[in-house]
Amino acid sequence: MKFRDVIGTAIASTFRSKLxxxxxxxxxxxxxxxxxxxxxxxxxxxxxxxxxxxSIGNPNVMTVTKTVAVTSTNSGPSKYDPSxxxxxxxxxxxxxxxxxxxxxTAMDISAIKATSGVLSVAPSIRLTPDYIQYGGNxxxxxxxxxxxxxxxxxxxxxxxxxxxxxxNEIMLPTTYLTNLGFSSAKQAIGxxxxxxxxxxxxxxxxxxxxxxxxxxxTLFGAGASANTALTDILQQTEATGRPAxxxxxxxxxxxxxxxxxxxxxxxxxxxxxxxxxxxxQTVADRLGTFETVINGIVGxxxxxxxxxxxxxxxxxxxxxxxxxQERTREIGLMxxxxxxxxxxxxxxxxxxxxxxxxxxxxxxxxxxVLGSVASRILSRRLLADLPGLHLLQFAPASIATIILVVMxxxxxxxxxxxxxxxxxxxxxxxxxx
Amino acid sequence: xxxxxxxxxxxAKSYGRGANRFDALKGVxxxxxxxxxxxxxxxxxxxxxxxxxxxxxxxxxSSGRILLNGSDAASLAGATLNKARNQTFGFVFQQFFLMxxxxxxxxxxxxxxxxxxxxxxxxxxxMDALDALGLADKAKNNATDLSGGQKQRVxxxxxxxNNPSVIFADEPTGNLDSATGEVVEDILLDLNKERGxxxxxxxxxxxxxxxxxxSIHVRDxxxxxxxxxx
Numbered sequence: 001m002k003f004r005d006v007i008g009t010a011i012a013s014t015f016r017s018k019l020x021x022x023x024x025x026x027x028x029x030x031x032x033x034x035x036x037x038x039x040x041x042x043x044x045x046x047x048x049x050x051x052x053x054x055s056i057g058n059p060n061v062m063t064v065t066k067t068v069a070v071t072s073t074n075s076g077p078s079k080y081d082p083s084x085x086x087x088x089x090x091x092x093x094x095x096x097x098x099x100x101x102x103x104x105t106a107m108d109i110s111a112i113k114a115t116s117g118v119l120s121v122a123p124s125i126r127l128t129p130d131y132i133q134y135g136g137n138x139x140x141x142x143x144x145x146x147x148x149x150x151x152x153x154x155x156x157x158x159x160x161x162x163x164x165x166x167x168n169e170i171m172l173p174t175t176y177l178t179n180l181g182f183s184s185a186k187q188a189i190g191x192x193x194x195x196x197x198x199x200x201x202x203x204x205x206x207x208x209x210x211x212x213x214x215x216x217x218t219l220f221g222a223g224a225s226a227n228t229a230l231t232d233i234l235q236q237t238e239a240t241g242r243p244a245x246x247x248x249x250x251x252x253x254x255x256x257x258x259x260x261x262x263x264x265x266x267x268x269x270x271x272x273x274x275x276x277x278x279x280x281q282t283v284a285d286r287l288g289t290f291e292t293v294i295n296g297i298v299g300x301x302x303x304x305x306x307x308x309x310x311x312x313x314x315x316x317x318x319x320x321x322x323x324x325q326e327r328t329r330e331i332g333l334m335x336x337x338x339x340x341x342x343x344x345x346x347x348x349x350x351x352x353x354x355x356x357x358x359x360x361x362x363x364x365x366x367x368x369v370l371g372s373v374a375s376r377i378l379s380r381r382l383l384a385d386l387p388g389l390h391l392l393q394f395a396p397a398s399i400a401t402i403i404l405v406v407m408x409x410x411x412x413x414x415x416x417x418x419x420x421x422x423x424x425x426x427x428x429x430x431x432x433x
Numbered sequence: 434x435x436x437x438x439x440x441x442x443x444x445a446k447s448y449g450r451g452a453n454r455f456d457a458l459k460g461v462x463x464x465x466x467x468x469x470x471x472x473x474x475x476x477x478x479x480x481x482x483x484x485x486x487x488x489x490x491x492x493x494x495s496s497g498r499i500l501l502n503g504s505d506a507a508s509l510a511g512a513t514l515n516k517a518r519n520q521t522f523g524f525v526f527q528q529f530f531l532m533x534x535x536x537x538x539x540x541x542x543x544x545x546x547x548x549x550x551x552x553x554x555x556x557x558x559x560m561d562a563l564d565a566l567g568l569a570d571k572a573k574n575n576a577t578d579l580s581g582g583q584k585q586r587v588x589x590x591x592x593x594x595n596n597p598s599v600i601f602a603d604e605p606t607g608n609l610d611s612a613t614g615e616v617v618e619d620i621l622l623d624l625n626k627e628r629g630x631x632x633x634x635x636x637x638x639x640x641x642x643x644x645x646x647x648s649i650h651v652r653d654x655x656x657x658x659x660x661x662x663x
Contacts, residue, residue, distance in 0.1 A: 002549045016534045329530050330530075333532075334543070334547065336491055337524075337547050338515040338517070339515065339519075340512065340515050343547075426491050427492045430526070
């Protein structure tokens with residue numbers, strides 16, 4: 001028998017007992033469907049996280065804060081130490097939220113800069129402007145991201161901030177558009193907005209800035225960001241009338257280190273910072289926990305899918321054993337007519353591989369259709385707060401892998417019955433009643 | 434001058450071991466000439482079917498030799514044996530052994546498919562065989578939906594389709610009423626006479642045996658009588 005005919009006969013055989021084939025296909029379908037969905041969730045979430053990482057910063061960037069004795073729950077508050085906690089009252093006015101970290105003074109900044117491996121330090125300036133206004137559309141509260149200096153935004157429209165420009169530039173998140181009175185992200189680009197700032201003695205000033213970009217909302221910063229020129233002018237305005245004795249403090253600083261540093265080098269840099277009394281955190285550190293949780297959930301879902309597939313595997317063995325039993329005579333007849341054992345083995349193996357293909361292909365297809373619809377609904381309702389997150393993303397490579405793996409499982413499940421079929425003695429098979 | 438297609442020398446076949454040992458054949462020798470029709474007659478359990486299976490190379494004898502076209506069949510193995518089965522023999526069974534839920538044409542095509550003949554050629558050959566048995570109009574029907582006589586004619590078409598030199602028929606009329614049985618007998622004997630295909634018929638019906646050229650009677654694993662009718 002030619003190989004092409006073996007394939008044709010195998011496919012025809014699967015359609016001869018429709019009910020049995022259908023039931024087996026359903027069993028495989030469930031496993032393949034679940035696997036496709038879970039892998040799509042994995043892809044969707046990790047691609048979202050990657051976008052977030054890209055928007056937060058480059059891999060050679062680290063956020064540094066001052067290490068403070070943590071107030072632990074069972075030992076009560078730690079002892080007051082003027083050297084680490086001196087500026088906390090000032091810090092509250094400056095408006096940073098991380099209570100466990102002390103503030104960085106100009107001295108700290110130079111100490112960090114002196115640490116070996118640190119290429120440059122950019123202190124994060126926490127600004128507290130009063131409002132933002134576009135045209136005559138009313139005043140709205142403005143939150144400025146502190147560490148905008150080194151981030152690369154996930155843009156909805158416009159361009160990244162230009163720190164070397166002398167013009168005041170501001171980047172707004174998409175959520176600001178409607179309230180401020182912009183009709184679309186595109187329309188907002190190039191428009192001038194007014195920012196109200198109160199100085200040290202309580203007098204309000206207005207600074208104008210141009211909108212250069214509109215940023216998709218991210219997990220880590222829902223605020224607007226300003227370029228260096230705007231940051232400087234806002235800071236100067238805020239400091240107007242401040243007594244010289246009040247020092248400028250920073251909540252944190254962003255340092256850059258050598259591009260392409262190995263994880264060991266990064267760890268070493270962190271250790272050096274710890275020794276100096278600072279805590280360094282890379283973007284990966286900040287995202288690590290989050291990603292671990294997601295991976296855990298996806299892993300559990302995958303395990304369920306694999307269990308479903310194993311169950312389906314036994315279903316396949318059963319189906320094929322029944323098929324071999326039912327077709328004992330047919331096998332005997334084919335052998336009597338001179339069909340070799342190897343070809344019979346191939347015939348039954350291909351039959352089960354085809355069943356595996358049917359189940360997995362249909363499962364993957366249905367998963368893609370349902371998943372795309374569900375993903376669209378979810379990102380509009382339940383996950384509307386996380387713009388840019390498409391929970392289910394179907395990667396062709398992983399779907400192809402799933403289909404191949406399922407076909408492989410089907411083949412393994414079919415090996416035993418197929419071997420039994422190929423070893424039948426023609427005369428025993430023909431005598432079989 | 435006749436030459437023998439199949440020769441059996443002192444064939445014995447036993448099943449089981451020790452106390453359960455059962456000797457189905459206890460030393461049978463015979464020679465089948467090309468183009469003759471031979472009836473193997475015997476009661477149920479006489480060993481006639483075992484003899485046919487051995488002659489058709491479907492089973493291996495416990496002892497003794499079978500010569501196919503003068504060469505020892507024991508030397509055939511694997512692909513050669515499969516090829517010999519495929520190209521030399523055609524089978525007609527009492528229980529038909531048609532593939533269910535498969536068209537008449539596909540059933541007849543099966544031996545040609547196994548032989549590896551191309552799709553177009555094998556379809557033409559199968560239609561020729563069905564035509565010869567007056568079943569061309571049933572080609573697309575489901576094989577299991579046919580009447581008993583039609584089924585047996587499909588089986589004969591299948592046995593015939595690869596131009597075998599020997600057709601083995603095991604109780605070909607056993608599942609048929611006498612009228613349709615007679616039609617099937619006529620077809621088989623006509624094939625023997627007109628196409629010169631050697632016919633080996635296993636039957637318990639003495640009337641059918643008498644229509645053959647020769648008959649051998651098997652009882653308890655031994656040939657008891659031989660009769661020459663033509």
